[in-house]
Amino acid sequence: MNQGLRRTSYRAVINWLTKYNPNADASNLEKIKGLLEAFYHLCEVEDVERAWKIIDCRLNTPTQEYLIEQLRTWGYYE
Structure with missing residues (x-):
């Protein structure tokens, strides 16, 4: 993989992980979007x-x- 793409x-x-800040009334999925996006980018590299x-x-x-x-x-994961 291209070094520039890895860095990006x-x-x-x-x-x-540090800058995503969903609204307090966001859906469950929106609240964890930063984690999912970070996971995606780590898988990409x-x-x-x-x-x-x-x-x-x-x-x-709560759980x-x-x-x-x-x-x-x-209900988001298969």
């Missing part, structure tokens, strides 16, 4: 270890589920 992807990950850390993080929800489980609970 990692910058996108940082931006999604084949950084499986870091991508897994995102998809396997606990969310601040404290991991992201991968919470997506199923909300």
Whole structure:
């Protein structure tokens, strides 16, 4: 993969994780969009270890589920 493209992807990950701020009344999916976008960009650069850390993080929800489980609970994950 092109080094410039890798750098751009990692910058996108940082931006999604640090700058994305959904509205308080946003849907569940919108609230975790930053995590999903960061996961996507890490997969694009084949950084499986870091991508897994995102998809396997606990969310601040009443059930404290991991992201991968919470997506199923909300009906977004197949």
